[in-house]
Amino acid sequence: MARTDPARAVTLTDVARLAGVSVATASKALNGRDQVKDSTRQRVVEAAERLSFSPNALARGLLAGRTGTVGLLTSDLEGRFVIPILMGAEDAFGAGQVSVFLCDARGDAIREQYHLRALLGRRVDGLIIVGRQTDPRPSLGPDIPVPVVYAYAPSDHPDDRSLTPDNTGAGRMAVEHLVACGRTRIAHITGEHAYAAARDRAAGVRDALTAAGLELVGDVMYSEWSERWGRDATAMLLEQHPEIDAILCGSDQIARGALDMAHALGRSVPDDVAVMGFDNWEVLTTNSRPELTSIDANLQQLGRTAAQWVFAALDGKDIGTGTQFVDGRLVIRGSTVARR
Amino acid sequence: MARTDPARAVTLTDVARLAGVSVATASKALNGRDQVKDSTRQRVVEAAERLSFSPNALARGLLAGRTGTVGLLTSDLEGRFVIPILMGAEDAFGAGQVSVFLCDARGDAIREQYHLRALLGRRVDGLIIVGRQTDPRPSLGPDIPVPVVYAYAPSDHPDDRSLTPDNTGAGRMAVEHLVACGRTRIAHITGEHAYAAARDRAAGVRDALTAAGLELVGDVMYSEWSERWGRDATAMLLEQHPEIDAILCGSDQIARGALDMAHALGRSVPDDVAVMGFDNWEVLTTNSRPELTSIDANLQQLGRTAAQWVFAALDGKDIGTGTQFVDGRLVIRGSTVARR
DNA sequence: AAAGAAGCCGAAAAGGTTTTCTGAAGATAG
DNA sequence: CTATCTTCAGAAAACCTTTTCGGCTTCTTT
Structure with missing residues (x-):
């Protein structure tokens, strides 16, 4: 990058100081908590805007135990089936507050294990595992501490949750x-x-x-x-x-x-x-x-559903086990039906 | 996810307790610092393994000021030019310790702004902006606090760093x-x-x-x-x-x-x-x-170079400004040269 | 044997945010 | 005028890791 960067990112402390309040009050003001007078809230909001403050998601995640991130672990980015699924998932997440970590294991189990560790270290809230074929793939096992949905390639373990084209x-x-x-x-x-x-x-x-x-x-x-x-x-x-x-x-x-x-x-x-x-x-x-x-094959829909399942599991809902099949959609064109 | 998840992620404190040392010593042992006796280190390592401890990247990032993450902001996942670039970048990063946030703005400036805020809030260490055409695109401006490299679609501002096919x-x-x-x-x-x-x-x-x-x-x-x-x-x-x-x-x-x-x-x-x-x-x-x-067009190479530039900028090296052009590569097949 | 050095470990602070709890000020009722 | 209640602001703890620095133990040297 060519431009110089500011010495330090602006923190809530800076905002609080500029608004003349404590960090606690500033936090409450910006997050819409009550126990803050309207005039105070306004002062804080203005200060935040003037400093173009954006809260540090790391600190927030550290405290909350939720990071608002999801890992998308694919075995083959090159394959053209992965992309629509990825788009669908990104779509479903993007609407909310969730960011997606993308990892490509290149069909290598070692690499997959490596990425998995990295994702769990970053405390993703959930995982979507996208295979490159519809053949069942090895399960990641029961010890993953976050919800996992297998997409396209179902897991070979019946206790996992999978989604694949019919x-x-x-x-x-x-x-x-x-x-x-x-x-x-x-x-x-x-x-x-x-x-x-x-x-x-x-x-x-x-x-x-x-x-x-x-x-x-x-x-x-x-x-x-x-x-x-x-x-x-x-x-x-x-x-x-x-x-x-x-x-x-x-x-x-x-x-x-x-x-x-x-x-x-x-x-x-x-x-x-x-x-x-x-x-x-x-x-x-x-x-x-x-x-x-x-x-x-409605792959984009498949990706969306996978993402929604991860959401649901995060909300404590039971998303069941086993493999669900996604219906295809017939697209009629001229090679089977003469025009007009 | 079908399986039950443990109540709480395992922390360094747990490891230290099991190994009978303080968290400080545990940290040093696991990170290869000296000032730790070999036998102690071994105890800690074993404890960490038994608990399958993986350090919380959030806490680490919070402290270090570096998160080991990079944002990849594309305007069009669907386009087939984006994917090879993405693969190249993922490739260059994947070798190291860096994870990639993928965001698709769908060609929408509002959405792009939204994703940008989210990425900066997550304190990414750098950004790669991938356009869908080789036409110049609007710069994100000089106020981004991390290194930015524009790939495929160069920035329209000469002070930015861009990479595009020749x-x-x-x-x-x-x-x-x-x-x-x-x-x-x-x-x-x-x-x-x-x-x-x-x-x-x-x-x-x-x-x-x-x-x-x-x-x-x-x-x-x-x-x-x-x-x-x-x-x-x-x-x-x-x-x-x-x-x-x-x-x-x-x-x-x-x-x-x-x-x-x-x-x-x-x-x-x-x-x-x-x-x-x-x-x-x-x-x-x-x-x-x-x-x-x-x-x-050597797009994968383009993606790799973009990632390397981000790395270099992170290391404090000067990566210059302006647009660099990536050479294409002639692939000769039968449609121009008769066989044999 | 005393002094100095080296090796090893732990206490504490830092990073930024959210939440809980305490306390102060003002308002209302008696 | 006092007692109770309400409203709002701030102090402090918590999340988890890394690093610095002080101190304790053990070894070496004279």
């Missing part, structure tokens, strides 16, 4: 939409089998197909979460099963690849084949031709 | 690459003219073309930062100037659209036309066919 439901929702559009010969291309998200969605897909009296065309095609795989899988699919009328893709990236290849092979979307993705990553869904129908 | 240089770098590839008839499609990033890159493009004795084909085509615009602009371009052999796009999104349309119109990339973008957004650049050459 991927099975999302799979069902997708198929129901395709069926409602009159599609009956549906294939499913998705990402790595190692991901619970892929398996759960596929399970939902099977459920809904069975319920509709239909069968999946071919097997679920697991591989990588990439546009390239979307292209390759679609090429194979259209050769082996030229009769298909819908390709449900495990992510928007895969769907972009599918769209691309369908065009290249002379199929019209959505007239010949419907294409659909998951995640509703707008940069992909709204820029394709036609735009992509997708299932939004 | 977009003019990036524009030059892009043209130099295309020229080195033997391209001579180069067009430039870019985003909104309102963005300094677009104008600066265009200026760099003109510089480099002039230096190479070339002229831009057509005018710089400003419009929106979207794939759609990339497609539309490319269609116009190829009709009006069928002789072009390179399309330099102001973003990877635009470049994806250009790539798409070039294919659709039967042009081979990179044989007939080279296509190139900016930002090196991997999800776009490495998934296209062919993969996209782009200029990476």
Whole structure:
């Protein structure tokens, strides 16, 4: 910083002196306590403003036992699922008096432990643990002295409180939409089998197909979460099963690849084949031709709820245990329904 | 949180009692001060471990005048430029003892002011202000009592310290690459003219073309930062100037659209036309066919440097004033150079 | 053996705020 | 005019840690 800084931060003592009262009175005046005459209060408030006094949150927290801070411990900032959750949480907290400590463990358990210690040392009032996949993650254990909510990646311990997208439901929702559009010969291309998200969605897909009296065309095609795989899988699919009328893709990236290849092979979307993705990553869904129908996981909502749970627990309310699932939201665009 | 929490956090007094020493000695033992017998130190350390004591950072900060925290105030978490910067900063800090407060002002000046007060109240040791565009932003003013570094969006006040990508240089770098590839008839499609990033890159493009004795084909085509615009602009371009052999796009999104349309119109990339973008957004650049050459703005490096500057200023070093520019990095892929 | 030195530990203060309790002044009732 | 009550201001303690300084014990030196 280029500018010189004042020798010392202004304290309540300074304000009290300027207003000609004791620190006790100054404190009461500024915090809206009674036992202060109106004229006195005004003097104090003016003094505080003239010195642009802002109370030292450390001293306050030390005394109150509450700091008004929350730790947000993520295992992977890079991942695009973390950000909306983070925004939602920041949103819910930001409205109040709470500040957020952000820590990125980079998927490293040691680093996570390290950050955890730091956060507890700073006496955060609560913790939100955000994983990068929906697969369960190791619990932090029962000995954390503040409320903990696991978001996206649920804890593997049933006594913890977790919040994760309902991927099975999302799979069902997708198929129901395709069926409602009159599609009956549906294939499913998705990402790595190692991901619970892929398996759960596929399970939902099977459920809904069975319920509709239909069968999946071919097997679920697991591989990588990439546009390239979307292209390759679609090429194979259209050769082996030229009769298909819908390709449900495990992510928007895969769907972009599918769209691309369908065009290249002379199929019209959505007239010949419907294409659909998951995640509703707008940069992909709204820029394709036609735009992509997708299932939004409502991650921002998930982040907000997690934050509200931490609040509730802080207020002594019981927020229960176990994993709660957050519903997805169908976003219909041109890749499954012809315009007009 | 489901589990019950202990009545009270464990303090140094508890440790001292268990070890049979005074708090003063306990403190010195745990902090590696001398004036403590080895056997005593060991007793204290064991006691601390048994109680899983972690020192209250608030009390420490109150006393030391330093909190070991830094505020990261962004105007737009959603934007994808903020995240890498944030990661870089978190990286540089995370190695040490510093925790990061994250605040999102959502582009709202009132909200920003509010967060700023909260951060100063929490006695952060420094601030990094991250904007969402490279256009200069209003300074926070000279009265902030801690070091401030502006990242991505520089401050509009010359006495502040700012760090921003060198977009003019990036524009030059892009043209130099295309020229080195033997391209001579180069067009430039870019985003909104309102963005300094677009104008600066265009200026760099003109510089480099002039230096190479070339002229831009057509005018710089400003419009929106979207794939759609990339497609539309490319269609116009190829009709009006069928002789072009390179399309330099102001973003990877635009470049994806250009790539798409070039294919659709039967042009081979990179044989007939080279296509190139900016930002090196991997999800776009490495998934296209062919993969996209782009200029990476080194944002993570930018974030790291910003953090290091804050550190340096904290250590009393002079970090100077004004805006420093961070060089971009050319990432060559198949859209400008044929494979093999 | 006495004096000085070195090693080790604890008492106390400091940091800034909030809260409780005491006390003083003024007001009201008898 | 006295006794009781109300209103308002201030003194002091509490939160937890670190650091300084004084003092006690033990060892070394002459």
